[in-house]
Amino acid sequence: MGWTEGFIAVDWGTTNRRAYQIDAQGKPGDEFEDHKGVLSVQSGGFPDAVAEIRQRLGGLPLLLAGMIGSNRGWKEAPYVACPAGIEELVKGLVWAGDREAIVPGVSYIGNGRADVMRGEEVQLLGAVADGSVDPMGMVCHPGTHNKWATLRHGKIEEFRTVMTGELFSLLRDHSILSDLLQGKVEANEAFKDGASLALNDAALPADLFGVRARVLLGQAKKEDAASYASGLLIGTDVRIGLSIPTGAQIHVVGRPDLTRLYAAAITQAGRTAVELDGEKCFLSGAREIAKRIS
Amino acid sequence: MGWTEGFIAVDWGTTNRRAYQIDAQGKPGDEFEDHKGVLSVQSGGFPDAVAEIRQRLGGLPLLLAGMIGSNRGWKEAPYVACPAGIEELVKGLVWAGDREAIVPGVSYIGNGRADVMRGEEVQLLGAVADGSVDPMGMVCHPGTHNKWATLRHGKIEEFRTVMTGELFSLLRDHSILSDLLQGKVEANEAFKDGASLALNDAALPADLFGVRARVLLGQAKKEDAASYASGLLIGTDVRIGLSIPTGAQIHVVGRPDLTRLYAAAITQAGRTAVELDGEKCFLSGAREIAKRIS
Numbered sequence: 001m002g003w004t005e006g007f008i009a010v011d012w013g014t015t016n017r018r019a020y021q022i023d024a025q026g027k028p029g030d031e032f033e034d035h036k037g038v039l040s041v042q043s044g045g046f047p048d049a050v051a052e053i054r055q056r057l058g059g060l061p062l063l064l065a066g067m068i069g070s071n072r073g074w075k076e077a078p079y080v081a082c083p084a085g086i087e088e089l090v091k092g093l094v095w096a097g098d099r100e101a102i103v104p105g106v107s108y109i110g111n112g113r114a115d116v117m118r119g120e121e122v123q124l125l126g127a128v129a130d131g132s133v134d135p136m137g138m139v140c141h142p143g144t145h146n147k148w149a150t151l152r153h154g155k156i157e158e159f160r161t162v163m164t165g166e167l168f169s170l171l172r173d174h175s176i177l178s179d180l181l182q183g184k185v186e187a188n189e190a191f192k193d194g195a196s197l198a199l200n201d202a203a204l205p206a207d208l209f210g211v212r213a214r215v216l217l218g219q220a221k222k223e224d225a226a227s228y229a230s231g232l233l234i235g236t237d238v239r240i241g242l243s244i245p246t247g248a249q250i251h252v253v254g255r256p257d258l259t260r261l262y263a264a265a266i267t268q269a270g271r272t273a274v275e276l277d278g279e280k281c282f283l284s285g286a287r288e289i290a291k292r293i294s
Numbered sequence: 295m296g297w298t299e300g301f302i303a304v305d306w307g308t309t310n311r312r313a314y315q316i317d318a319q320g321k322p323g324d325e326f327e328d329h330k331g332v333l334s335v336q337s338g339g340f341p342d343a344v345a346e347i348r349q350r351l352g353g354l355p356l357l358l359a360g361m362i363g364s365n366r367g368w369k370e371a372p373y374v375a376c377p378a379g380i381e382e383l384v385k386g387l388v389w390a391g392d393r394e395a396i397v398p399g400v401s402y403i404g405n406g407r408a409d410v411m412r413g414e415e416v417q418l419l420g421a422v423a424d425g426s427v428d429p430m431g432m433v434c435h436p437g438t439h440n441k442w443a444t445l446r447h448g449k450i451e452e453f454r455t456v457m458t459g460e461l462f463s464l465l466r467d468h469s470i471l472s473d474l475l476q477g478k479v480e481a482n483e484a485f486k487d488g489a490s491l492a493l494n495d496a497a498l499p500a501d502l503f504g505v506r507a508r509v510l511l512g513q514a515k516k517e518d519a520a521s522y523a524s525g526l527l528i529g530t531d532v533r534i535g536l537s538i539p540t541g542a543q544i545h546v547v548g549r550p551d552l553t554r555l556y557a558a559a560i561t562q563a564g565r566t567a568v569e570l571d572g573e574k575c576f577l578s579g580a581r582e583i584a585k586r587i588s
Contacts, residue, residue, distance in 0.1 A: 079511070107511055112491075114507040114514075145470075145503060161503040163470075170464040176439075176457075197406075202496030203534045205527070209439060209455040210407055217373070217401055219408040233499070240497045 003293055007061045008053060009286035011119060012068035013037050014144075018279075021057040026287050030057055038067040046074035050100065061293075063286050065103040066119035069094065079107035079116055085155035086125050086285070090292045103289065108159055115161050120147050123253050123278050126285025128154045132276050133253075138246040140238075140266070141278070142258035144169075148241035160244065162237040165258075168230060177211055180225035187264035190224035194231025195238070195265040204236045230261065238265040254278040297587055301355045302347060303580035305413060306362035307331050308438075312573075315351040320581045324351055332361040340368035344394065355587075357580050359397040360413035363388065373401035373410055379449035380419050380579070384586045397583065402453055409455050414441050417547050417572050420579025422448045426570050427547075432540040434532075434560070435572070436552035438463075442535035454538065456531040459552075462524060471505055474519035481558035484518035488525020489532070489559040498530045524555065532559040548572040 006023040015037035021029035041049050050062060069077030077094035084106045092104035105118035120141045127133040128151060135154035141147040144166050149159035172181035185191070197207055211229045214220035220228065241250075249272045252259040256277060263273035300317040309331035315323040335343050344356065363371030371388035378400045386398035399412035414435045421427040422445060429448035435441040438460050443453035466475040479485070491501055505523045508514035514522065535544075543566045546553040550571060557567035 107507075109511055109513065113504055114511045115504065116507045116510055160500055161507070162497075162500045163503045164499055166469060167499055170468055174464055174468050175460060203456075203537075204498060205458055205461055205530060206454055206456045206534050209457045210409065213401075213410045213455070214408040216410055217403055217408045219403065236499060240500050243497075 003061045003290050005060060007063055007286075007290050008057050009283065009290070010053060010062060010064045010066075010068070011122070011282050012064055012066045012073070013119060014039050014067045017066075019053050019057055020283060020286075021060065022283070022287065022290070026291075028283055032056055038070065038073050046096075050074075061099040061101070063101050063103065063290055064096075065122045065282075065286070069102040069104060070118060073102075075102055077102045077104040079105045082106060082108045082110075082159070083152060083155040083157050084121065086129060086288045086292070088155070089121060089125065090289055093289075093293070101293065106156055106159070110158065113160070115159055117147055117159060117161065120149075121156060122285035122289070123281040124149050124151075124156060124285075125154075126283065126288060127251065127253055127276055127281040129288040130281070130284035132281065132284075133251045134249075138244070138250050140241055140250055140252045140262055142252065142254045142262050146237055146241075146262075148244060150244060150246060158244070160241065162240055164233045164237045168233055171208065171229065172226075177208065177225070177229065180211060180215060180222060181229055183223055183226040185227050185230040185261065187261050188224075188227050190220075190227040191231035191234075191261065191264065192268060194228040195235030195268050196231075198232045198235030199239050199265070199269050202236075202239065204232060207232050231265070234261055234265045235268075238262065238269055242266075242269055242271065248272055249274060251276055253281050297355045297584050299354060301357055301584050302351050303577065303584070304347060304356060304358045304360075304362070305416070305576055306358055306360045306367070307413060308333055308361045311360075313347050313351055314577060314580070315354065316577070316581065316584070320585075322577055326350055332364065332367050340390075344368070355393040355395070357395050357397065357584055358390075359416045359576075359580070363396040363398060364412060367396075369396055371396045371398040373399045376400060376402045376404075376453070377446060377449040377451050378415065380423060380582045380586070382449070383415060383419065384583055387583075387587070395587065400450055400453070404452065407454070409453055411441055411453060411455065414443075415450060416579035416583070417575040418443050418445075418450060418579075419448075420577065420582060421545065421547055421570055421575040423582040424575075424578040426575065426578075427545045428543075432538070432544050434535055434544055434546045434556055436546065436548045436556050440531055440535075440556075442538060444538060444540060452538070454535065456534055458527045458531045462527055465502065465523065466520075471502065471519070471523065474505060474509060474516060475523055477517055477520040479521050479524040479555065481555050482518075482521050484514075485521040485525035485555065485558065486562060488522040489529030489562050490525075492526045492529025493533050493559070493563050496530075496533065498526060501526050525559070528555055528559045529562075532556065532563055536560075536563055536565065542566055543568060545570055547575050
């Protein structure tokens, strides 16, 4: 079973892609990251963009995850509905060529809500498969669009997206708060002040204006504004995520700079956060899928 | 007392200005609006920008309100602290010339919060002065930065800003929701669905992502997305505003297209909304200030 010669796993997002060579024993080899995200590739340009990956990492089969399977990507891979585990992802693979498989995203409809993910599912289910996450646990996956996912028997049972990362970028790049949000964000006292307010006071679009008013009126330091605003946004996110019934422990999967901030806010909310490197989880998930490809 | 020859009242904001000729009896005459907001005037360019107003409306004294009194305006008029009524605004007038008075903004510090307004105070206190608003009432002033103000004995006792209008613009112009939010916003069923969710579920940054997921998964129509998203934002705003203790009746002061949307959400929340035209309230407030200038 599986691609016996090894394969290349690609996490191909909107603005970036990361490609990893995996050998026949499942060990990672060479890798690279560049800015050839889905939005930078012209329609019809994906075969060339894929050929370029093989030039760099060898002529292996390709497992492609993320926005590459969206309607702006190479070939659309329809969403697989929750509950979704590795087996459901494998059944939903869409083949762009004989040796190029695209991983489907996951959708959720229920409780009056609708939600979608693309790319995170490989990391979440990879973390379950390699034993890092309890198959009945809860995972938080920070990023442009943070995901809170509840697992049941190792499948994604339900999830909820919070557009925290994108809101922070919009406010930093285009809003009245722009000049205040250029500084570095750290899990410092200012971040904790913001998170504490947001965990208790469900008034984000008011509290965000307060970022500016506090500085104007001498109630806060300008250099603390970026961390404080990040605390407001991530604290709101954690308040929303923890409203889903769950155990005391949350696994936070993603980029270490982001998991650190979320772990700080989850701890403030009285829960235990366990940080996991999203890259490792992605490789675990990709291996699980690849070994089921016949 | 007062400017006996009449005066020109200017509501000079960040991106626009509106100027109104008021005669010796307080009656409005000619007026104009243009895009010469504060940000479009070069440093040192305000005397010319002011001369242009007099060329169009006559050589009368000028009462200037709004961002013209900010640190990016002609001359900074420091904020007057709450509680602030017409008398406090008059005491806080800053004179840029012998016949050019700039109205101060209002600040609030309390309950662990800090907040500022510039321009809205003239409308809010004008509405009290002309009898449109109960001197112990509550006023909502929609705009880029919506204000919820509680009045006490005719003064602004406390207020809270919610950056609803700016968030909608950011999402429409720069976010992943951009293509969904280009349509017209109306107080229709989609708006009410969004407002209803937001009045009850304090999860704005999650519900906003749902705008896209609902359309992608066939749970909502693309043409309803702008009104639904506006309902989410304004419903959240109203939930925050109505958390301030107040009577059953809220006066909504501002542009008629915005007051209509807020009135719809306030009604959904079980309160009574009374809409007032912000332009009329501005003129009432400007007259009250001008007649106290000796």
